[in-house]
Amino acid sequence: MKTSIATVSLSGSLTEKLHACAAAGFDGVELFEPDLIANDHSPEEIRALSSRLGLSLDLYQPLRDIEGVDEELFTENLRRAAATFATAKRLGIDLVLVCSNVATATVDSDEVSADQLRRLGDLAARYDIKVAFEALAWGRYIDDYRRAWRVAALADHPNVGVCLDSFHVLSRGHDPSAIEDIPADKIFFLQLADAPALSMDVLSWSRHHRLFPGEGAFDLPGFLSHVLATGYQGPLSLEVFNDTFRQTDPDRTAVHALRSLLWLQDRTAALAPEGWRRDLATLTETKPPTGFDFVEIKAEDTSEVEVALQQLGFTPGGRHRTKPVSLWSAGDARVVLNEQQARDQIPHVAAVGLQVPDAVATSRRAAELMAPVAYRRTYASEQTLGAAVAPDGTEMYWVSDSAWVDEFENGLPAAATPVCGIDHVNLAQPWQTFDDAVLFFTSVFGLSADTPAEVPGPNGLVRSQSMRTADDAVRLLLNVAPHILGEASMPQHVAFSCSDVVGLARAARANGAQLLAVPDNYYDYLSGRFGLDDATVNTYRELNLLYDRDAGGDFVHFYTRTVGTVFFEFVQRRGRYDGYGADNAPVRLAAQRGAGVGTVRT
Structure with a gap:
């Protein structure tokens, strides 16, 4: 189906937005009036530019506070x-959005509103324009799409129809199934936005916190299914008010936005009868990853990481036969240390490898979703890995088998270890x-997002989002540091599962490993909260172990x-514990800050 996006969803001038939308591959845009009036190009010039870029101008908006x-x-x-x-008319646009009145309405009457929309339709007809009436979720009297349609139907004018906006419907908890009662030729336009589940006034929620499809809590595939069931053939358009997107590079945001529409069409097609599917973009079908294959740490000098891994019981698996890259393993866990093209770089998580059922299919899907390709020189005798760059710059790789391990030479036999993976x-x-990033991991790899959390730290709240496969074979945590003066270093880490975390901690300390020091106050709290016996608490205190229970x-x-910006965590899950020790995160963040990690640089 035709794709479109509201210019309000992007940063920059109107001309910059149009270029970004065209470069990303959108078919059209809905033009936000403030973008035009703040621009020094005439409507005719904007019309000509859009035509040269191959963009249709689908909607002009908004016309506010008209009826009632x-x-x-x-x-x-x-x-x-x-x-x-x-x-x-000068822009060449034949559709104008009319919002339900939020400020000046004084007459709560369907008949009055319908009569005024009818007369508005008469005026619009003189300009060969149609008006799409939209119920805003905070409309003074009309805040429900069903009432908006009732008023438009009463108006009974060929130039008057409705605009459906997923945010205004779903944010109020309205049942979208009644959309199917609206004739397709009276749905003049469709706007789509996702949003997180928040408890706040709906106007602020709408103006600052909308998201692209696949990033929030709304059932947009279900919503779109109801719209398409009517026979609607117009554009699928994104209208996303978001403070972040209006500050970031419009070229990048436009690609991000189109990726969300491709994901939404694919998910909706899975729900749809064959009659709709021919009009929806579909993606190569893949299955989620079955596990982690490796984690790569990159630096000009990785020797300090090598020492830490050896102290923690990892075995050197050899040196790559053509590259300055080494492999370390423990159980099923593999850590690659890469010194290639890493001048002046300190240790950091540069790449994550995943095991997937069909690497070729995953590569096709990533390409269809416009995921940037991660490039590395590979020789004929070496295994080619599927590769893409995540939004934060981390390189993601995927394989169906781990033949690449055979490219490492002179490794030692694997030693016994409690580390599992x-x-x-x-x-x-x-x-x-x-x-x-949430959309990237959802759409490319099929991970699901848990409810976001906020963890208190010494510099403010850390926003945390857990992403995982249904069987927990792959778990990713995405953390955003708080906004503070200057630039704080937010470390990344790799957590390894093990069968005996107490024994591993003892052995690591005996080998000279430096574990993160935990304050005594934590153990006094631990004893009182969980009722652990003194011997257990003393063991945890001695070894700087942390504990949680669900x-x-x-x-x-x-x-x-x-080391650099990387640290390791070793975890033992007993029973069916499902979390990450979130209550212990503030202790960890404070301890790291005391050790000079994540402090403010001015």
């Missing part, structure tokens, strides 16, 4: 509307890529010191 008023004010409103229609990977996110089981873990 007394006759004196309505006369003035018709004058305003005429000016708007004249501008739309990689439990989860924590990737610190720049504030401007967080929502994009309804399914308990969790014991420890952290290493940070």
